Amino acid sequence: KVPGLGDEMPDFSVTLVDGSTFTLSEVLKEKQLVLINLWFSKCTPCRLEFPFMQAAWEKYRNQVSVVALSVDPSDTPDVIRDYMKDVRLALPMGQDTPSLANQFNPMGFPTSILVDRFGKIVYIGAGSILDEGIFTSLFDQFLGDDYTETKVKDAVAKIIEWITLDTSKDGLLYQWANGTYEWKYSKGADKTVNTKDTVSSGTVMSKSNG
Numbered sequence: 001k002v003p004g005l006g007d008e009m010p011d012f013s014v015t016l017v018d019g020s021t022f023t024l025s026e027v028l029k030e031k032q033l034v035l036i037n038l039w040f041s042k043c044t045p046c047r048l049e050f051p052f053m054q055a056a057w058e059k060y061r062n063q064v065s066v067v068a069l070s071v072d073p074s075d076t077p078d079v080i081r082d083y084m085k086d087v088r089l090a091l092p093m094g095q096d097t098p099s100l101a102n103q104f105n106p107m108g109f110p111t112s113i114l115v116d117r118f119g120k121i122v123y124i125g126a127g128s129i130l131d132e133g134i135f136t137s138l139f140d141q142f143l144g145d146d147y148t149e150t151k152v153k154d155a156v157a158k159i160i161e162w163i164t165l166d167t168s169k170d171g172l173l174y175q176w177a178n179g180t181y182e183w184k185y186s187k188g189a190d191k192t193v194n195t196k197d198t199v200s201s202g203t204v205m206s207k208s209n210g
Helices: 044-060 077-087 100-104 132-140 152-158
Strands: 013-015 021-023 033-039 064-070 093-095 111-116 121-126 163-166 171-175 181-185 195-200 203-209
Touching: 013 093, 033 044, 033 100, 044 064, 044 077, 044 132, 077 093, 100 111
Parallel strands: 033 064, 064 093, 163 203
Antiparallel strands: 013 021, 033 111, 111 121, 163 171, 171 181, 195 203
């Protein structure tokens, strides 16, 4: 069974590229929320998302833990360390040795999984978030003293948009909380607004009017 919203997140441990060990159950003793990001070094949407993720994490790191795990076996620890230097990242990063990608079978990359303080999966999303504010708004749904039980449905209903990179650079694709997609073209783009889009690996691969 593929883990879903409201399910308990299976515990896992992973050795990060800085030599430290990340164990989910231990981290949840200190943090209110954990963001697990599945990515790989050749993924352009992943690369573009990381600076916004890091900025949000730096503001929320006392409450939120982030761990970014590469799903590509060719992303060795040395490759990941070089990648971190190139993109100027300080996020906890490592390889997906717990095989979370096999467990969740994501529809694309990057994929983010949020686990609340009770160890429950409260958000799963494929596609890159290109706005620090969306990350912080997402975090806020699951933080605070009034969050006393897992509230997957209420929290997800408040998440307005999930931005995905467009390869043509003429707009953004929004994935709404109900799972539908809406294409938003940039001002001046010579395109129709009402389109249906096919999404693969976090990018818009094709468009058809309708």
